Structure formats: C-alpha cells, structure tokens
Amino acid sequence: MNKKFAAMSALFAIAPLAANACATCGCSLSSDAATGYSSEAGWRIDLQYSYIDQSQLRTGTGAVSEPRVAAINDRGGSQEIEKNTTNHYLTAGVAYSPSAEWSVNLQLPYVIRDHSTYGSAGSDQLTSSNLSGSSFARLGDVRLIGSYQGLIPNENFGLQFGVKLPTGDYGGQNLATGAQVGRHPVYFASGPNAANGQTVDTSLQPGTGSTDLIVGAYYYRAVSQDFDAFVTARYQAAVFEALNQIDANYRPGNALTVSAGLRYENNPIWVPQLQINYTHKSTDQGALADITDSAGDVVYASPGLTLRLEQNLHVYSFIQLPLYSNLVGYQLFPRWTANAGISYAF
Amino acid sequence: MRSKFLLALFLAMLSLSAAANDVEIGRAAPSLTLRTLDGHSISTDSLRGKVVILHFWATWCVPCQVELPLLTAYQKSHADQGLVVLGFSLDGANNLPQVRKMASTLNFPVGLLDSAWAGGYGRMWRLPVSFVIDRNGILRHDGWQDDQEPLSQETLDREVTPLLF
Numbered sequence: 134m135n136k137k138f139a140a141m142s143a144l145f146a147i148a149p150l151a152a153n154a155c156a157t158c159g160c161s162l163s164s165d166a167a168t169g170y171s172s173e174a175g176w177r178i179d180l181q182y183s184y185i186d187q188s189q190l191r192t193g194t195g196a197v198s199e200p201r202v203a204a205i206n207d208r209g210g211s212q213e214i215e216k217n218t219t220n221h222y223l224t225a226g227v228a229y230s231p232s233a234e235w236s237v238n239l240q241l242p243y244v245i246r247d248h249s250t251y252g253s254a255g256s257d258q259l260t261s262s263n264l265s266g267s268s269f270a271r272l273g274d275v276r277l278i279g280s281y282q283g284l285i286p287n288e289n290f291g292l293q294f295g296v297k298l299p300t301g302d303y304g305g306q307n308l309a310t311g312a313q314v315g316r317h318p319v320y321f322a323s324g325p326n327a328a329n330g331q332t333v334d335t336s337l338q339p340g341t342g343s344t345d346l347i348v349g350a351y352y353y354r355a356v357s358q359d360f361d362a363f364v365t366a367r368y369q370a371a372v373f374e375a376l377n378q379i380d381a382n383y384r385p386g387n388a389l390t391v392s393a394g395l396r397y398e399n400n401p402i403w404v405p406q407l408q409i410n411y412t413h414k415s416t417d418q419g420a421l422a423d424i425t426d427s428a429g430d431v432v433y434a435s436p437g438l439t440l441r442l443e444q445n446l447h448v449y450s451f452i453q454l455p456l457y458s459n460l461v462g463y464q465l466f467p468r469w470t471a472n473a474g475i476s477y478a479f
Numbered sequence: 480m481r482s483k484f485l486l487a488l489f490l491a492m493l494s495l496s497a498a499a500n501d502v503e504i505g506r507a508a509p510s511l512t513l514r515t516l517d518g519h520s521i522s523t524d525s526l527r528g529k530v531v532i533l534h535f536w537a538t539w540c541v542p543c544q545v546e547l548p549l550l551t552a553y554q555k556s557h558a559d560q561g562l563v564v565l566g567f568s569l570d571g572a573n574n575l576p577q578v579r580k581m582a583s584t585l586n587f588p589v590g591l592l593d594s595a596w597a598g599g600y601g602r603m604w605r606l607p608v609s610f611v612i613d614r615n616g617i618l619r620h621d622g623w624q625d626d627q628e629p630l631s632q633e634t635l636d637r638e639v640t641p642l643l644f
Contacts, residue, residue, distance in 0.1 A: 173571050173572075173573065174573045232573070233571070233573055233574070286539040286540075286541065287539060288539070355602075355604035355605060357604065358500065358601050358602050358604045358623065359602065359604075398602055398604075399602070400596075401594060401595070401596045401602075
C-alpha cells in the first residue's frame with residue numbers, strides 16, 4: 134500500500150543467481166522481497182552472502198547412492214559421480230534510482246567454490262584416491278538490471294530488464310583436441326583429474342562465458358494490516374556464447390524462477406517472511422555441457438527475518454529448505470541453503 | 480518434520496497478528512503527532528476539547544482525491560464548532576512537491592508521516608483511512624472498520640456532526 138514504506142527496494146532487482154554452480158541447485162531466493170520493494174529515489178548499496186553446500190546426489194525426485202550410480206559405469210556406462218560442491222557467493226550490489234519509477238542495479242558476485250568428483254568411477258573405485266578436487270575464489274558474472282514500476286499509480290508492480298555479462302572466468306577443453314578454451318578456466322588441483330591436466334566442468338567455472346538477457350516482473354501489496362503479499366517472476370536466457378566453437382561450445386540452460394510469499398509487517402523493526410521459490414532449469418547445451426545432468430524443477434520454502442538497524446540500514450537472513458525436486462540425470466543437491474545480507478540506502 | 484516446522488512458523492506469524500493496533504471505539508484514542516509541512520508539530524493530546532479527524536492519504540491514491548475536497552468543505556463549515564482535521568500524507572519525500580501542491584488546496588494542516596506505522600493506529604496498509612476523536616479524547620470512528628468506499632458526506636453527518644454539538 135504505502136509506496137515509501139511497504140518495503141525497501143526494487144533496486145535489489147535480482148537475487149544473485151548461482152544457477153551455474155550446478156544445474157538446478159542455485160539460489161532462488163528473491164532478495165527483492167527479502168528486503169522489500171520501494172519507490173524511493175536515491176542510492177543503495179548492499180552485500181549478500183549465500184551458502185550452498187551440494188552434498189546429496191539425487192536423481193528424479195529422490196536421493197541416490199554413489200554405488201548405485203557407479204553400477205552404471207560397471208555396466209559400461211560413463212556417468213560422472215560428483216562427490217561434493219560447496220559454494221559461497223559474496224555479492225556486492227550498487228543501485229541507483231533517479232526517480233520513483235526507474236532504477237538500475239549492478240551486482241558483482243565473488244564466487245568461492247570447492248568441488249570434488251570421482252569421475253566416471255566404477256563400484257570398486259569410490260575411494261579417496263580416485264577423488265579429484267578443485268578450489269577457487271574469483272569474480273563471477275556481473276548483472277545489470279533495470280526496473281520500471283511506473284505502470285500503475287501505486288507503483289507496486291514493476292518490470293525488470295537486464296543482462297548478465299561474461300565477466301567471470303570460463304571455459305574448458307576442446308573435446309577433440311584437448312586444447313584449453315575460454316578465459317582462464319579453473320583446473321583440478323588434486324587427484325587423477327589434476328594429474329591429467331583437466332579443467333573443471335564448464336558449468337562449475339566462475340562464469341558461463343555467455344551474455345544472458347533477463348526479464349522479470351514483480352507485484353506486491355498489503356493484504357491486511359499486518360501482512361504484505363508478493364509474487365515475482367524472472368526468466369534468464371543466454372543470447373550470445375563466447376564458447377561457440379565446434380567441440381568446444383557451451384550454452385547454459387534457460388532458467389525460470391517464480392517466488393511468492395508473505396511478509397509479516399506488524400513491526401517496522403523486524404519483519405518475518407516466508408517465501409516459496411520455484412525454479413525450472415532447462416538443459417545446458419553444447420559439447421562442453423553436461424547435457425544429461427543439468428535440468429530440473431525445484432521448489433524451496435524460505436523462511437527468513439529482516440531487521441531494521443537504522444532508518445535506512447537493514448539486515449536479513451534466510452534459509453532455504455527444498456520441498457520438492459525433480460532433477461534430470463544425477464545432480465548434487467543441497468539439503469538446505471543459507472542467505473544473509475545487509476543493505477544501506479542514502 | 481520439515482513441513483511441521485514450516486506450518487508452526489506460519490501459525491506463529493498468524494498468531495502475532497492479534498495486536499495489529501490499539502484502536503477501539505469508546506476507548507481513549509492513541510496519541511499521534513502531525514509534523515506539518517511548515518515545520519510545526521500538532522499532537523492529538525493538545526487538541527483535547529476539539530473534535531479531531533485524523534485523515535491518512537497520498538497523492539497517488541485515487542479515492543483520496545474524492546475525500547480530500549469533501550473534508551476541506553466539511554472543515555470549513557464546522558471549524559467554528561471546534562472541528563480540527565489533521566492530514567497525514569504517506570507520500571515519500573520525493574513526492575513533496577506534489578504533496579505541497581495538494582496541501583495548498585486544503586484548509587487543514589498536512590504533513591508527511593515518517594513511517595507507515597502510525598503508532599497505536601497500526602500500519603497504514605490501505606488508503607484513505609480516517610479516525611475520529613471526540614472532545615474527551617475518546618475514539619468515535621475507526622477507519623479500519625470501514626469498507627473501502629470513500630468517506631461520504633452522509634458518514635460525516637452521521638458520525639461526526641453529532642459530536643460537534
């Protein structure tokens with residue numbers, strides 16, 4: 134209802150996506166709604182931390198054991214068995230809103246990722262000596278998002294348009310020649326894959342090498358004296374890929390995220406919230422893509438709390454609990470994720 | 480286990496909504512202070528002996544455009560009977576020029592509410608909304624109990640005018 138205070142910022146235009154961490158397990162939390170929407174003009178800076186520990190191997194709607202997947206390789210298959218991927222995302226955001234209707238938001242993610250895999254191991258090869266590991270901490274792909282919410286007088290409905298740029302290191306190895314492609318791709322640092330001079334999967338690099346278009350919309354309103362409701366949707370699709378050579382091409386799958394939730398607004402100091410986040414991720418494409426293990430549908434419940442420390446200073450923290458997942462192939466998936474952030478408007 | 484946790488969380492949120500505001504007809508009206516556009520402060524406590532209408536509005540609120548002229552006319556015709564109207568705008572500071580323009584057409588004091596949470600009146604979650612306080616500081620009209628139709632002359636005549644005699 135109240136444009137000024139119903140919430141804080143459409144400037145937090147887009148949650149820092151971690152979709153390239155692996156298939157369908159990225160952060161789907163709407164940080165817009167976490168901090169709230171606003172039509173206040175001015176600047177805003179924010180910092181968000183996301184923790185995603187992909188420690189459970191899943192297929193379809195259930196968990197699957199490593200030996201069961203290894204049995205595929207025993208029968209002559211070639212199915213990678215990933216052990217663990219731990220992601221830390223630290224995303225700095227700068228937003229500027231010249232008016233109540235328009236805003237633009239730049240988000241710079243810093244990605245810290247540890248990954249381990251058995252490769253295409255058989256049942257008798259699921260040992261630590263066959264485990265290959267990698268670790269990096271680098272800049273990811275930045276996002277630039279513009280928002281417009283002047284379509285209706287209340288300014289509680291907004292449209293978003295943006296791009297994800299290939300600023301993060303990306304790449305892999307040409308499947309035919311083994312030559313390195315991309316820009317400073319990460320290599321395995323331990324285990325058999327390191328001994329073989331192998332790069333980490335293209336989907337696990339800091340960036341995707343693609344330029345993506347992002348479109349989205351959001352709507353929020355007070356539904357009672359104590360509750361705001363909101364719904365947001367966002368669609369992201371790659372439109373240009375730097376990895377476009379034969380035997381060395383890669384295009385990340387399109388991703389749709391829809392979030393809806395309630396904010397309990399009884400007290401301006403602390404605002405509990407519950408989000409439901411749905412993500413559909415399409416299959417990655419190209420010779421460097423893990424085509425069989427990169428698509429799926431996921432639903433999270435995300436309870437959280439936003440605190441106002443000062444008039445324009447807010448902190449928030451959320452956990453995400455997966456309610457449902459239907460993953461294509463075999464993918465590492467988190468049992469829970471955590472998000473925390475701080476924002477300051479001036 | 481996880482679904483029970485989420486259900487408990489949701490129920491806890493609902494149970495918290497019991498104390499949304501301190502407004503109750505027939506009881507002392509919560510105190511509230513208007514900080515006017517020209518820098519003055521007017522507290523409802525200082526208006527004991529007057530009949531006070533607290534009116535919450537915004538420039539972007541369409542129904543407010545109907546109520547504000549009505550309140551201006553009503554204030555003009557009943558000012559000598561001790562009627563005071565206080566206008567609380569929920570516009571942001573970036574809308575101040577529009578608020579001033581609107582306020583120039585009104586004959587009662589106007590100010591920006593510095594938060595959507597108006598003390599004991601709770602969060603201003605819909606607009607317009609009005610409250611009426613009698614000469615003894617007792618709440619006589621609770622806008623939260625209104626349907627969302629604009630305030631009418633009939634409502635003013637029925638609920639406010641008797642308080643002026």
